Structure formats: C-alpha cells, structure tokens
Amino acid sequence: MKLRNKVLVVLLFVALFQWVFSIAYFYVLKEDLLDRWYVESKRLGTMLAESLNLKLHETIDKLKLYTLDYGDTNAEIHAWKVFNQLNGVFLCAQYDKGGNLLIEFDKTPTVKRAEPKIDPNPVKVDILEVYQNEYSEHYVRVKVPRIKEGVLRDFFVYDINLNHLLTELYPVLLSMNLEVTLTRSMNRNEGFVHVFVPIKDMNLYVMLRQKEDKVLSQAHSFLQRAFFMGSISTILLLMVSYEIVMRMFVPLYRLRDEFGRWIGLKDLDKVEEIQALSKIFLNVYEQLRKERDLYTSLFNNVFDGMLLLDEKGVIMKVNRRFFERFNADKESLEGRHISEFLSTDSLHPNTFLPHAILKIGDHVYHISIYTATLQMDEKNFLVCQIKDITDKKELEYILVRYSKLAIAGEIASSIAHQLNNPLASVLGYAEVLHKKLEDPQLKRYAQAVINSALKCADTTKRLLHLAKGYDKFPSVVDVEKLTENVVEILQVKASKKSVIIKLIKDIRAQKHIYTFEWKLEQILLNVVDNAIDSSFQGKTVEVSLRVHDSTVSWEVVNEGQEISKEEEKLIFEPFYTTKESGTGLGLTIVKRFAEDIGAKIELKSQANITRFMIILNRDGEGVGG
Numbered sequence: 001m002k003l004r005n006k007v008l009v010v011l012l013f014v015a016l017f018q019w020v021f022s023i024a025y026f027y028v029l030k031e032d033l034l035d036r037w038y039v040e041s042k043r044l045g046t047m048l049a050e051s052l053n054l055k056l057h058e059t060i061d062k063l064k065l066y067t068l069d070y071g072d073t074n075a076e077i078h079a080w081k082v083f084n085q086l087n088g089v090f091l092c093a094q095y096d097k098g099g100n101l102l103i104e105f106d107k108t109p110t111v112k113r114a115e116p117k118i119d120p121n122p123v124k125v126d127i128l129e130v131y132q133n134e135y136s137e138h139y140v141r142v143k144v145p146r147i148k149e150g151v152l153r154d155f156f157v158y159d160i161n162l163n164h165l166l167t168e169l170y171p172v173l174l175s176m177n178l179e180v181t182l183t184r185s186m187n188r189n190e191g192f193v194h195v196f197v198p199i200k201d202m203n204l205y206v207m208l209r210q211k212e213d214k215v216l217s218q219a220h221s222f223l224q225r226a227f228f229m230g231s232i233s234t235i236l237l238l239m240v241s242y243e244i245v246m247r248m249f250v251p252l253y254r255l256r257d258e259f260g261r262w263i264g265l266k267d268l269d270k271v272e273e274i275q276a277l278s279k280i281f282l283n284v285y286e287q288l289r290k291e292r293d294l295y296t297s298l299f300n301n302v303f304d305g306m307l308l309l310d311e312k313g314v315i316m317k318v319n320r321r322f323f324e325r326f327n328a329d330k331e332s333l334e335g336r337h338i339s340e341f342l343s344t345d346s347l348h349p350n351t352f353l354p355h356a357i358l359k360i361g362d363h364v365y366h367i368s369i370y371t372a373t374l375q376m377d378e379k380n381f382l383v384c385q386i387k388d389i390t391d392k393k394e395l396e397y398i399l400v401r402y403s404k405l406a407i408a409g410e411i412a413s414s415i416a417h418q419l420n421n422p423l424a425s426v427l428g429y430a431e432v433l434h435k436k437l438e439d440p441q442l443k444r445y446a447q448a449v450i451n452s453a454l455k456c457a458d459t460t461k462r463l464l465h466l467a468k469g470y471d472k473f474p475s476v477v478d479v480e481k482l483t484e485n486v487v488e489i490l491q492v493k494a495s496k497k498s499v500i501i502k503l504i505k506d507i508r509a510q511k512h513i514y515t516f517e518w519k520l521e522q523i524l525l526n527v528v529d530n531a532i533d534s535s536f537q538g539k540t541v542e543v544s545l546r547v548h549d550s551t552v553s554w555e556v557v558n559e560g561q562e563i564s565k566e567e568e569k570l571i572f573e574p575f576y577t578t579k580e581s582g583t584g585l586g587l588t589i590v591k592r593f594a595e596d597i598g599a600k601i602e603l604k605s606q607a608n609i610t611r612f613m614i615i616l617n618r619d620g621e622g623v624g625g
Helices: 003-070 075-085 167-174 217-263 273-301 320-326 390-436 440-468 479-496 517-534 565-570 586-597
Strands: 089-095 101-106 126-132 138-148 151-161 179-183 192-198 205-211 305-309 315-318 352-360 363-376 379-388 475-478 500-507 512-515 540-547 551-559 600-606 609-617
Touching (some): 003 138, 075 101, 305 320, 320 379, 475 479, 517 551, 517 586
Antiparallel strands (some): 089 101, 138 151, 179 205, 305 379, 475 512
C-alpha cells in the first residue's frame, strides 16, 4: 500500500477517535469536578468548623465575664441579662459549690432540662455535654465557676445553640447552593455528594452537601456539545484531509527525486516514499557529521585555548585545550558573558593583545589574546585564541623581586662597611680614656661610650648578616625571655604613641627551642613595631606567646587601619610601604628571616583588627637557615 493511502486510513481513524477521546475526557472532567468540589467543600467546611469553634469560645469567654459581673444579682435577672446580650444562650442554671441545682431559667422550652446535680470538679470552665433537641438543633452545655477574691462562690451552667452561631455564614454558603448542617453521624443521602468536617473537642461534624447533578452539570454540558461538534468536525476533517493529502504528495515526490539525483541514488520509485526520503537524509546526515567531526577536532586540538562568542559576548563554545590549561569546566563557562572573566576592552575584532588578565574562579592568569570574526548562518561570531603566559609573567616578577632584595642587601652591606672604621676609632679612644681617667664619674661616662660603640658594632655585623642572608650558628633560645625583651625594648615607643603593649603567655611545654636567636628577635621586633605604628592612639597591642608540645607561636593583634586584600599581596615586597616615613624593608626582613628559620607567617585583617601569626614547628625547631 502506498504511503498516501496509508495516511488517508490513519486520518479516518483519527477522526473516529475524537469520539473516544470526548467520552474519555467526559469521565476525566467528571472526576476533576468531583475532586475540586471535595477540596473546596473541605476548605469551606474546615473554615466553618474553625469559625464555629472560635465563636463558641468567644461566647464562653463572655459568659465567664457576665458570670462575674451579674453573679451577685438576682438569679432570674442574671439569666435574662445573659439571654438578652447573647442570642445563642438558651438556658441558665445556678448550682451551689457542691454542684446541687438551685434554680434554672430557659429562654425556650425546647432545651434540655438542667441536671439536678453536676460534678463540681474540676473547678474551671468545662464543656459538660453536647446534645440535640427534637428540632435537630445542637446545644453545648457549659459549666462556669464563679470565683471572687480567690473563693469559689457557686456555679452557673449555660446551654449554647450551635446553629445560631452559624447563622452569619449561611448567606455565603446559600449563594453557592450548598446545604450546611451539624450532625453526629456520617450518613449519606442518595443523589448527593457530602463532606464531613469534625469540630474540635466535640463529637460533632459540619456536613456540607450538594446535588450530584448540580456538581457535574459542566461535564454533562460538555458531553452534549462534544457529540454535536464531533459529528460536524469529523465530516469536515475527512473532506479537508483528503484534499491536503492529495496535494501534499506531489511536492514530496519532487523533493525525493531532486535529492536522489544530488547524492546519486537510483531506483527510488521502487520503495515507499518515506523510506526513500529516509535513505536520502541518512546519507546527507552522514556527510554533515563527518564535516562536523573534522571541524570539532581542529577546534579542540589546536595548541592554544579557543573561545567562540556570539554577537552579545556570550560564550557559545570552549575547546578542550582551554579546559585543560585553565582548570575550568563546561558548566562554569558556556552560556555566561565573557566580561565575567575578561575585560571587554580587550575584545576587538581582528586584534592581538600581548597581555591581558583572565579570571576564572579564584585563579588569575596572564594571557595573550588574538581575536577574529566569523560569520555563520548570517550571524557574526568572535573567535578568541588565548595563550597562557602566566609562567612567563611569574618569572619576570621573581626576577624583579630578587633584584630588589639584592639592592637591599647591597645597601645593608655598604652601610655596615661605612660604619665599621669610625666605630673602631671611637671604641679605641674610649678604651684609652677609660684606662687613663681616675674620676669615677668620668670613667662611667667612658664606659657608656664603650658600651654604645660595641652595640653599634654588633648592629653593623647584623647588617652584614642581612646582606648574606644567614646567621652563623643556631643556639638554644628561651622564647619567654626573648619575647619579654622584645616587649621591653618597644615599651618606650609605645608609650610615646599612647599605645599599650599587653603580653599574654600560654606556656604548656618546654620553653627552650633550638633556632637562630637574632633572626627570631628581629622578626618579633619588626612585627610588634609595625603593629605599634599601625595602631590607633590609645589602643592596645596584644602579644600572645603560646608554647605547646608541637608548636611555638606568637600572635600580634592591633586595632588600626584595616589592610586591604590588595595590600596583603604586596605587604611583604621590598620597598612597599603604607607609612609616610617607612622604608618598606621591615616586613621584607620578617619574611626573609622566617623562611630562614622555617617559620610560617599568617596575616588576617578585618574590621580594623589585624592579626600577625608566627608559627614554629617544634620538630624542626627553626633551624632551616
């Protein structure tokens, strides 16, 4: 059978199936209408039950108030005041403290008579019972104790008509054609749909019901319209389908013949139309797939990273080399704008930039970039060839850094050599004077000159050590005594700036370590000195020494100008300083000496609080230099 005939048979079945679908939809619609009615009625029933419970408790609260206000009056007057002010109350009975009936009054004879005796316990407001009268009205009998000045005087029992409490909500429900009643059972009536909602703390239900025909009227109306319209549409569909099918297959045959000649396929008349076209399209697809694989392979395997952007700068495709080199993944790049990773100022068609910054996550890369335009499907795209030059830039940075360190070493060495000769002369003449002088006071002055000269000589030696980058020998160091000396040396400077130095010690292990004492002292002096310079006037610099089994650490905390993230990256670089009179060498020395003794430096600055941590592992005990 030709495809054209098959299509006509299928369309005939489709036209007939709409009848089946209409009937099926009728039953689905019927179930949906019932489900919606149950959900909506359940919601309304819940609202009614909650509202009834709320109104009941509001009435009970008012009865408690009226019992206190009117309880001392004549019982009959008290009863009729309650009846007049609360429409839903139909019985008022007074009992003594023992629960014995004294007197009762009713607003209507349809209420149940008061019990001759009630249980006085518990002495609190209590629902005694829920009952139904001969007119199917439901009442709640409530016990209310009257307590004045902490003494129980008597009890009052009231009957509250629950049907009266629902009166305000009836107009809303009647407008929706719903019947609402209170019931103790869940009996159902034929031809109606029902919803039962329990009322809290009472053996009662709010029942909502409606005629089933009324609920399903929309479904029945649909079924009538569906049969009428289905008959007309079936006839029209068959007529139009026949005309369309007959017209459609003429160009289909032409398309088959043209494609067949293009790809060299013969004898297409001997197979079904769709089979012929399927064979043609499979051949075309295979040719296109091979071309796509070729271009994809070239794109992915080119040596540098490649990005393909649309006209708006959105990343459309990323090659494999880019993922491998820049540690990225497809989800984090494709579909996002290039400005999130690279300055858009760098992206001009057919340009080469020798240096740009690429940011992916927390990583920053130095790159060179070449861009070229590409047109596909009448749209313009931008191809970006990206080469990673991070290693090259880092090498340049290291060379510059070490050149700065070399200059610093040369300056230190020059200063030391320039001071050595004058210091030797001063020391020699001072020793001669000390031997020749007989006046004790003058001898003390000479000795002071000798001591100062020796100290300067020691400083010049240490400058030479800085230039060389190492101390002569490590030794056993008392970290507690060394820390106290550092604090004592800087107390004068701190006092001049109105800064307090507070030393905190937490020594839980052996306080002697084997390290380079002078380098460790210089690290502490520079860090604490820097903290004093950075502190606000009147604030405290805390120096905490912690000696534990595995580590010895110092924490220097000051409150001053916050150090930004950019400054944290540069603060240990030679000649970098934020102080007007600073040399930019203090923290460079700290970092250099810390590396020499195997210490770790950590810096944290947030909300004007800066913390320097110096950590030595005891297993190596700072003998790295």
